[in-house]
Amino acid sequence: MAVEIAARLRATIRGLEIWQAHPYRRAVDEPPALWAEGAARLLDYGATPEARDPAGPPVLVIPSLINRAYVLDLRPGRSLLRWLAARGARPLLLDWGAPGPAERAFDLEAYGTERVLPALEIARRLGGGGPVAVLGYCMGGTLSAAVAARRPDLVARLVTIGAPWHFASTEGISGGFRAILRAQGPARLEAMLEAMGQAFGAVPVSLFQMLFAFVNPIQAAVKFQRLARLDPASVEAMDFVALEDWLADGVPMTAPAARDLLVDWQIRDLVAAGQWPFLGAPVDAGAIRAPALIVAGRNDTIAPPPLADPLARAIPRARLIRPATGHVGMVVGSHAPARVWRPVGAFLAGRPA
Incomplete structure (x- = not known):
């Protein structure tokens, strides 16, 4: 056993x-920004070389606030956004940036x-003024569902990928935590987050990395x-390094947003209970009409x-698919x-999968 451990x-x-020591460095040309405010930008993937129709139907893409948005455009062959653009959609990525x-x-x-x-309003103008499709990944999926619930007049179709919704489960290590x-x-965690915000200006990346390690x-x-075990020159090794570089390139989170995520979502479970306020009132997934x-x-x-x-069960017209993949694997994995x-x-285009 000692030999095996060593x-x-x-x-x-x-x-x-x-x-x-790997020589790989991400070298992806970003598309132009249609809008910027504070640290955030709205990147137009209809303007990339891969785009089939630069004026195609817009899709507002909302990523997580915890990690960098470019996981959705990681590298050639591992870009959901460029793949969608090559099939006629016009993905508009809301890149949050690092909070300033x-x-x-x-x-x-x-x-x-x-x-x-504001990003949704730009997408609507580009699409002719009507409701548009919204795609959200990770906690961006939770936010996307909340937008569709609170403003059903603005959302034509909704896609969420790996979006947490109901935090009651105590299964596994994270559930036990x-x-x-x-x-x-919750008061103790709220006080800690507030102290971090005062000391550092935001909740450090290291806190979330520690939670993911749990x-x-x-x-x-x-x-x-x-x-x-891989050949360092192989495509598999390059994909590994690209993803690991992204994981190490985290961003801090504002203390108030971290409180919402870790206390109101994770501890109080207000989202599934319909008690989490967003865009002026509590979110009810049953109000989603798209x-x-x-x-x-x-x-x-x-x-x-x-x-x-549970998000699929809460939305009246939802379809649930459960691929045999992990959280990050759903957007950059080989499958x-x-x-x-x-x-x-297919769903965004209104076709059967």
Whole structure:
């Protein structure tokens, strides 16, 4: 056993060394920004070389606030946005950026009114003034569903990928962690987040990295052992490094938004209860009138089925698909084009998958 432990430790260290020394650097030409406010930009993927129709039907894409938006445009061959653009859609990515002075006091309500609604209005103008499709990934999917519920007049179609909704589950390590925090009471976590905001201007990236590590404590060791077994010059190794670079390139979150996410969502479970206020009133998923496609990965550990599936049950016209993929794998994995991108593209175009 000692020999095996030592071998795996060496493989983990070797994988880390390969990652740190790998020559890959992301070199992707960003599309032009149609609008910018504070740290946020609205990037037009209809203007990329891959786009089939630069004036195609707009799709407002809302990513997570926790990680960089470019996971949806990671690198050639691993870009959901360019794939959609090549099939006639006009993806408009709301890139939140890293929060600066303009966003320091933003909670999720402010992000909705000051960032999402203006971006949605631009998408509507480009589409002729009517409702448009909205696609959200991770907590951006939760925000997208909230927009569709609060402003059903603005959303023609809704897609969420890996969007958490119901946080009651205590399954697994992350569920147990939620249970511990609930037992201690939300006030302690609120005070900690407020102190971080005052000390650092925002909640540091390291807090969220620590929380993700709680979900699967041995994941880092296993994945770097896998890299050690790959040819560093292979496409698989390049994909690994690109994704790992993205994971390491996190952004802080404003203290009020972190409080909404970690206390009101995770601890109080206000979203599924219909008590979370957004765009001026509590969110009721039953008010969503747009056709909806909910993509919930069977192997997702960030938004596992007990957290993601209830959104599909709460929306009157929702269709649920459950690909055998993980959270990030749904947008950049080798099986993502067949299992996720293709049904998403068909749904947005109004075709059967």
